[in-house]
Amino acid sequence: MKRAVLAMVAFGLCGIVSPAQAQTGDWGAANLAVLKRWVAMAPMDALPAPSDSALKKAEASGDQAAITSAADDLALRLARMHLLGCATAAERKGWNIEDSDKAMDLPGLLKGSLQAGTLDAFFVSLRPRDPEYAVLQSAYASETDEKTRAAISRNMERWRWMPISLGADHVLVNAAAFEAGLWREGRKVGTWKVIVGKTSTPTPVFNTVITGVNLNPWWEIPASIVRESVGALVRRSPSTARARGYVWEGGRYRQKPGPTNSLGQMKLVMPNRYSVYMHDTPSKNLFERDVRAFSHGCIRTGDAIGYAATLLEGVKTREEVDAIVASGKSTVVDLSRPLPIYIAYFTAVSDGQGGVKILPDVYGRDTRISTSHGGCV
Known part of the structure; x- marks a missing residue:
């Protein structure tokens, strides 16, 4: 069921309301007071307070139709800021996480909240629901160092680029933290160290679903790596290439399964356009480094077999996973159901004690995001 439909049920709506119908909402004194309070509170979410000059002018005229129109416009502008953020297209460049929240019927939801007297709930529901956002919001309110506040602000904005809800079950990889987390039924059940792309080949930001685990995978070698090293090795030293498992067959370079395979003994089945x-x-020793940006873009995972066994709980036992790995045979095991995965980039994160820690901006992406809110003001 679409998030928008769920939200409309929460507000007591019977169906979708068109934008034109939203213009007839009840903007009495109580709802206007709530709206003005939320406008004033926007800076608490590191957002600019949208101009309310049109509403003030309408109120001064006493024209109820003008008041309704101005209030609708102001409320919807503020709602979009909470839901989608204020960044320009240039600032969002490279952030390729699909966000179905863009299709949410905000005018219909606004109308329903006005009629039900739940305007506060309407705005609250548009904030990111991940607990990380609440931690950042709290830290932003109390932080006095301008540089730190700017870092928190940028990351609050990034959270607004994510879906409101990531789902009760999901994987979130934070490339800036070199870490992956798994959530089950809304609770974080595990964390794994990861190695991400070098600064010259950064890990992209995107989302997809994990459908299975490939144990003892073949490596289909990307053309860029063939050009960089593997192609020359196969041509110049065939015996060395064979010893490393490299083969040329069917018009493509591949590497056989085995403990020296560049993919190791596990690869997730997670279709995406970035490969x-x-x-x-x-190369297990690299997980001991604090800064782990060494790959060509893929995400190398610490305790990979343990991670795979955790994903496959209810499908295969750890003993069964280990047996497949020991067999050396390339085997794909499907998950019980697809699991959303988000490959993201957050440089301000919870420190686990109610505060926030600022991580190194390894890819230099923070400076792309202005704190002047160019997309909203």
């Missing part, structure tokens, strides 16, 4: 995957690696 970026979570997988194992034979």
